[in-house]
Amino acid sequence: MRAALLAVGLLGAWELYARLGGVDDFLLPAPTDIAGALVDDRALLWDNLVVTGGEVLLGIAVSLIAGMACAAAVHLSTTLRRTVYPLLVASQTIPVVIVAPLLVAWFGYELAPKLAIIALICFFPVVVTTLDAMARVDPAALKLMRTLDASRLQAFRLVEARAALPGLFSGAKIAVAVAVIGAVLAEQAGSSEGLGHLLLQAVPQLETARAYAAVVLLSALALVLFGALALIERRALPWAFQPSGGTS
Amino acid sequence: MESTLVEAPETEPRQKSPAAGIELTGVRRVFPARPEPVVALDGMALRAAPGEIVGVVGPSGCGKSTLLELVCGLQEPDDGTVSSDPAVYMPQRDLLLPWLSALDNAALPLRVRGAARRQARDRARPRFAEFGLAGFEATRPHELSGGMRQRVAFLRTLLADKPVLALDEPFASLDALTRAEMQAWLAGALARDPRTVVLVTHDVEEAVLLADRVLVMSPRPGHVVEELEVVPERPRSRTDPRVVELRERALRALGVPEAAR
Numbered sequence: 133m134r135a136a137l138l139a140v141g142l143l144g145a146w147e148l149y150a151r152l153g154g155v156d157d158f159l160l161p162a163p164t165d166i167a168g169a170l171v172d173d174r175a176l177l178w179d180n181l182v183v184t185g186g187e188v189l190l191g192i193a194v195s196l197i198a199g200m201a202c203a204a205a206v207h208l209s210t211t212l213r214r215t216v217y218p219l220l221v222a223s224q225t226i227p228v229v230i231v232a233p234l235l236v237a238w239f240g241y242e243l244a245p246k247l248a249i250i251a252l253i254c255f256f257p258v259v260v261t262t263l264d265a266m267a268r269v270d271p272a273a274l275k276l277m278r279t280l281d282a283s284r285l286q287a288f289r290l291v292e293a294r295a296a297l298p299g300l301f302s303g304a305k306i307a308v309a310v311a312v313i314g315a316v317l318a319e320q321a322g323s324s325e326g327l328g329h330l331l332l333q334a335v336p337q338l339e340t341a342r343a344y345a346a347v348v349l350l351s352a353l354a355l356v357l358f359g360a361l362a363l364i365e366r367r368a369l370p371w372a373f374q375p376s377g378g379t380s
Numbered sequence: 381m382e383s384t385l386v387e388a389p390e391t392e393p394r395q396k397s398p399a400a401g402i403e404l405t406g407v408r409r410v411f412p413a414r415p416e417p418v419v420a421l422d423g424m425a426l427r428a429a430p431g432e433i434v435g436v437v438g439p440s441g442c443g444k445s446t447l448l449e450l451v452c453g454l455q456e457p458d459d460g461t462v463s464s465d466p467a468v469y470m471p472q473r474d475l476l477l478p479w480l481s482a483l484d485n486a487a488l489p490l491r492v493r494g495a496a497r498r499q500a501r502d503r504a505r506p507r508f509a510e511f512g513l514a515g516f517e518a519t520r521p522h523e524l525s526g527g528m529r530q531r532v533a534f535l536r537t538l539l540a541d542k543p544v545l546a547l548d549e550p551f552a553s554l555d556a557l558t559r560a561e562m563q564a565w566l567a568g569a570l571a572r573d574p575r576t577v578v579l580v581t582h583d584v585e586e587a588v589l590l591a592d593r594v595l596v597m598s599p600r601p602g603h604v605v606e607e608l609e610v611v612p613e614r615p616r617s618r619t620d621p622r623v624v625e626l627r628e629r630a631l632r633a634l635g636v637p638e639a640a641r
Contacts, residue, residue: 272471279452279469280540282492290491294479371478374522 161341166348169341176330177342181349183326187243187315188353191250192307198251199258200300206259207266208288224256228314232321241322249318250311257310258303265299266292298372301365308357312350401576402428402451402467402544406460408601409446420446422601424460426578430543433570433577435587435610437630438597444580447602448546451578465576467544472552474533476521482532483508483517489540504539510572511535512565527558534569544576551586563589567615584630588623589616596633606633 143163149155150162157165170177202220206212232249239245269292277287319328327346334343366373407424410417420443428434438444449455452467468489476485483501484491486508490500508514511531521529530550537545550566551559567590570577581587587594588610596606608629611622618624 270473270475272473273475273477275449275452275454276469276471276475277492278454279467279542279546280489280492286492290488291477294477297479369479371520371522374478374520 158338158340161344165341166344169339169345170348173342173345177327177345177349180325180327180330180346181353184312184315184319184328184350185353187246187250187318187326188308188311188357190243191247191314192254192304192311192357194247194251195254195258195307195311196300196304199255199303200262200296202255203259203262203266203296204288204293207263207292208284220256220259223252226252228253228317229321232317235318236322241324245322246315246318246326249321250314253314254307254311257306258300261299261303261306262296263299265296265302269295297369298365301361301369305358305361308361309354312354316350400463400465401430401432402426402434402464402578404447404450404457404460404462404464407450407457407462408459409443409450409455410458419601421450421457421603423603424597425604426451426595428544428576428578430465430576431574432593433579433591435591435594436578436580436597437582437584437587437594437634438602439599439634440582442597442599443602444597445548448548448578448580451544451546465543467546467578468537468540468542470533470537470545470547470550472549474521474529474553476529476532476536478521481518481520482513482524482528485521486532486535486539488536504535507535507539511569525558526554527562530554530562531565534566538569538573538575542575544578547577547579549581549583550579552582559583559586564615566590571614584627584634585618585623588626588630589618594626594630596630606630608633 147162147164150157150160150165161169202216206217206220228249231252232245235245235248239248273291274287277291282290315326316328316331319326320332323329327350330346331343334340334346404424404426407421408419409421409424410419424443424447426434426436426447436444436447446455448469450457450462451464452469453462453464454469456462476482477488480488483504484497487495487497487500487504490503491497495503505517508517511534513528513531513535516524516528521532524532534550537547551562554562563586570590577591579587579591584594588608591610592612594608594610595604596608597603598605606629608626610616610626611620616623
């Protein structure tokens with residue numbers, strides 16, 4: 133209720149500033165103009181939202197699978213922890229803007245370069261949070277597994293892989309927000325569709341309200357995905373939400 | 381021939397022919413540390429006949445947990461010899477896996493040995509009544525009381541089906557009342573299903589109530605300073621004069637001043 137009031141207040145202030153503040157429409161459209169664009173351009177916006185949403189979903193899926201696999205490998209192998217982990221950290225410093233054109237040159241205008249860019253930026257939070265969750269497993273639990281004659285792989289499958297799931301979800305929630313940015317950057321680097329492409333066209337065409345409408349949809353996409361993940365997590369990992377839960 | 385001794389693989393402890401119990405002699409264990417290495421155990425000896433319950437008491441940091449890890453084969457001694465029938469470790473905290481039901485936690489050793497989930501459950505389920513856990517099969521650990529969690533952990537330890545149990549302060553995290561209940565319960569459970577047990581505890585009374593023999597350890601580097609034979613009959617009462625007397629002797633061996641006992 134208070135959140136809604138705050139939102140209405142902010143939108144009202146924005147509306148007043150845009151109408152009466154003397155700012156050019158092409159720089160800052162009023163909320164009502166953006167709402168108008170959302171309605172008027174709904175077919176165009178929807179088609180592009182479907183494209184971007186698909187890229188984001190697939191990109192997150194790729195990141196989760198690759199992130200989980202990478203976390204497992206780094207967790208189980210000291211050698212990989214020493215060699216691959218620093219590379220992972222370094223990979224995060226690569227500005228996507230720099231490599232995006234290269235990826236487009238390699239993979240073309242199709243889906244592949246978008247997934248690669250989204251995965252490049254989503255992969256890291258997934259690996260780090262998953263790895264941390266694995267590392268938080270009580271060493272005594274692994275000793276116990278050893279005296280139960282569990283092999284290293286069995287212990288991993290029965291204990292660490294399960295204990296890692298809350299970490300995987302945390303990583304996925306972070307990934308959702310950055311995946312949307314990644315998709316926009318990827319589309320701007322080379323695409324003929326998607327909300328990123330729409331943004332790239334709308335701004336020079338002075339369709340600022342339409343560009344803002346696209347931004348609203350991108351935010352909504354991230355919020356919906358975030359909420360869906362939180363919901364799935366609650367259903368799939370009820371034990372992680374208990375006060376004494378977590379990885380004992 | 382029936383009389384031929386067959387060395388079975390360690391994963392099938394029950395088929396190992398002659399029961400040997402546990403024997404540690406002259407064990408030394410050193411951990412690298414700064415500024416100088418820590419000698420956890422030095423000249424440590426322990427012997428447990430098959431089916432015997434040996435209590436080990438000692439001041440904190442005297443290497444009691446190291447001793448159990450040596451028995452379980454989780455560590456190797458730097459000097460001396462350790463031989464033991466296959467042992468299963470029961471840590472101080474119950475370490476139940478929060479995502480598994482009580483039944484699946486208890487059945488974990490069976491899963492590790494390759495049983496399918498349903499098969500493992502079918503074998504663990506009949507034991508729940510005997511452990512006072514009937515009706516809690518599907519309950520997750522965080523919804524169980526401390527005593528119940530410990531009983532699930534103990535059932536898990538027994539289902540590992542190993543001749544030796546290495547119990548590391550199993551009741552330390554429980555309140556006094558629950559601890560007393562659990563001690564009586566453990567004595568009963570071991571009477572029904574005898575195993576060779578090393579019971580490490582800081583609670584002298586617990587050792588005297590449950591064990592056949594109590595070893596008192598010195599501060600670090602740990603070794604045995606006194607060995608007490610406990611009265612044979614069970615169940616024992618806390619107020620039995622002989623139990624009280626043994627408790628006093630153990631405390632004296634630990635160097636606890638008269639006034640503090």
